[in-house]
Amino acid sequence: MGIDLGTANTLVYVSGKxxxxxxxxxxxxxxxxxxxxxxxxxxxxxxxxxTPDNVIAIRPLRxxxxxxxxxxEQMLQHFIRRAHDGRSPLIRPRMVIGIPSGVTGVERRAVxxxxxxxxxxxxxxxxxxxxxxxGAGLPVSEPTxxxxxxxxxxxxxxxxxxxxxxxxxxxxxxxxDELNDSIMLYMKKVHNLVIGERTAEDIKIQxxxxxxxxxxxxxxxxxxxxxxxxxxxxxxIKAPEIRESMSEPLSVIVEAVKRTLxxxxxxxxxxxxxxxxxxxxxxxxxxxxxxLISHETGIVTHIASDALSxxxxxxxxxxxxxxxxxxxxxxxxRYE
Numbered sequence: 591m592g593i594d595l596g597t598a599n600t601l602v603y604v605s606g607k608x609x610x611x612x613x614x615x616x617x618x619x620x621x622x623x624x625x626x627x628x629x630x631x632x633x634x635x636x637x638x639x640x641t642p643d644n645v646i647a648i649r650p651l652r653x654x655x656x657x658x659x660x661x662x663e664q665m666l667q668h669f670i671r672r673a674h675d676g677r678s679p680l681i682r683p684r685m686v687i688g689i690p691s692g693v694t695g696v697e698r699r700a701v702x703x704x705x706x707x708x709x710x711x712x713x714x715x716x717x718x719x720x721x722x723x724x725g726a727g728l729p730v731s732e733p734t735x736x737x738x739x740x741x742x743x744x745x746x747x748x749x750x751x752x753x754x755x756x757x758x759x760x761x762x763x764x765x766x767d768e769l770n771d772s773i774m775l776y777m778k779k780v781h782n783l784v785i786g787e788r789t790a791e792d793i794k795i796q797x798x799x800x801x802x803x804x805x806x807x808x809x810x811x812x813x814x815x816x817x818x819x820x821x822x823x824x825x826x827i828k829a830p831e832i833r834e835s836m837s838e839p840l841s842v843i844v845e846a847v848k849r850t851l852x853x854x855x856x857x858x859x860x861x862x863x864x865x866x867x868x869x870x871x872x873x874x875x876x877x878x879x880x881x882l883i884s885h886e887t888g889i890v891t892h893i894a895s896d897a898l899s900x901x902x903x904x905x906x907x908x909x910x911x912x913x914x915x916x917x918x919x920x921x922x923x924r925y926e
Contacts, residue, residue, distance in 0.1 A: 591673065591683040592905025593666075594721070595701065597651045598743025598766055598872060600631075600665070601899060602673045603906035609899055610673045615743075617661045618647040624660065630668040639786045653763040654690035654718075654745035655697040656704060666708035682711035686905040686919075690745045691717040692761025714908075714919045718742070719749035719759060721904030722870040724915070726894035730754055731914070735858030736865065739847055739883070740901065741765050741873025746843050748850045750858055754917045758853050762846045766873050768839040769794055776835030777814065781825045785814040794876070797832045800840050801878030801885065840879075844886045851887060866890040870900035 592603035595615070602611040613631030620628060621644050628645065629637065637647040650661035670683070685705050689698060698715060705713045722740040723730050730736060730751050740747040743766040749759040770790040777783045777790075785793075789812065797810050809826050816823035847867070854862065867889055869880055874897040884891040894900050908915045 591670070592686045592688075592902055592909050593669075593705075594688045594718075594899075594902035594905065595651065595662075595666075596742055596901070597649070597654050597745070599898070600669055601902035602669055603902045603909070604673055605906070605909050608906070609902055611669055612899070613669065613672075615651050615665065616647060616649050617658075617665045618645060619661070619664075620645055625664075627661075627664045627668060630665050631672075635788075638788060652744060653767075654742065654761075655693055656700045659700060659704060663704045663707045666704055670708055682709050684712040684714070684909075685710040686714045686716055686909050688718040688721040688901040688905055689715050690742075690761050691719055691747055691749060691756065691759045692745070692763075716905060716908060716918055717747070717749070717756060717759070718745075718901050719747040720751060720756060720918050721902075721908070722747070722894070722900040723749070723751050723868070723904065724907050724918070725896075725900035725902070725904030726868050726870050728868060730918075734865070735854070735861035737850070737854075737862045737867045739843075739867060739869050739874075741843065741869065741871040741876075741879070743767050743872065746846060746871075746873065748846050750850060750854050750862070752858060754915065757855070757858060758850055760846050760850050762842060764839045764842040765871075766794075768842075769798070769836050769873070769876070772836050772839055773798075773832060776831070777812065777825075777827075778817065780831070781812075781827070782817040783812065783814040783823060783825055784817060785812060789814065793827070793832060794836075797827065797829045798836060799829060799833050799877040800836070800882040802830075802833070803878050840882065843873075844883060847883060847887060851889075863889055866892050868892050868894055870894045870897050872898055 594601040614635040616634040618628040618634035650658040723738040728736040736751045746765045750757045773790040880891040
């Protein structure tokens, strides 16, 4: 079983079946009984910001790492059961889990423990950029340089890969969540409107862009709470102002790409110029982000064909080619 344990979404791959589950990484539970989740995934996401006093809906992962251990374990157990058609698996599965390349040893052990408690017999950890590159179809086993930029919910991973190994990598904790936060802050500062995380996400998807495009959605109506009157209010916003609001986190991502390129050995840099930069993760779907990176680096930039699923597809390919791709793992734990 391959798992992309993401800040925004969790995806599960089962050998022989492919990607069987893609759900938001959200858990809803009663405050009085936190050991029994009310809902996980999409059902729980619908409750974000809309729960009564006795119910909480949380995202147990922040910046690509576990923020709430118990909730993550419950969510994993729920998703594993769902992946097996609602039943508990008869045998404890071997799991390959994608983790950010910049995590600490403590954060790595937390993922291993959560997987163990959720029923894994063996846990193999793989860096997300390596998994994303394999999932995107890059020739990571060959002696050529490949550059992958995986923009997720909590982290952006930039890596140069060759011969199944990471030559250089950089992990910045700026990604989709920070883009949402910058939109929320902009709406509060400029329009005196308080909006929630889900509304900011909708604005990013509908109006958001990283580079000016010709087919921009002209306007969007946004509802929220007006700061001055304290009453609900609707305001109309334009695409260019949303692009401007996201410029700061986007520049952090671009700078991480540039820093990695500056440190790349010359032979591999030549390969990257020939092959281009590959974008993966949900953030790669932001309109114009490939054009922005191309413009800033001078290197052609491609978006992976299934950007959202690259990491989980990579974990699946590693599972199915275990003997050939065994060198890519960062850690391994076995539980009898």
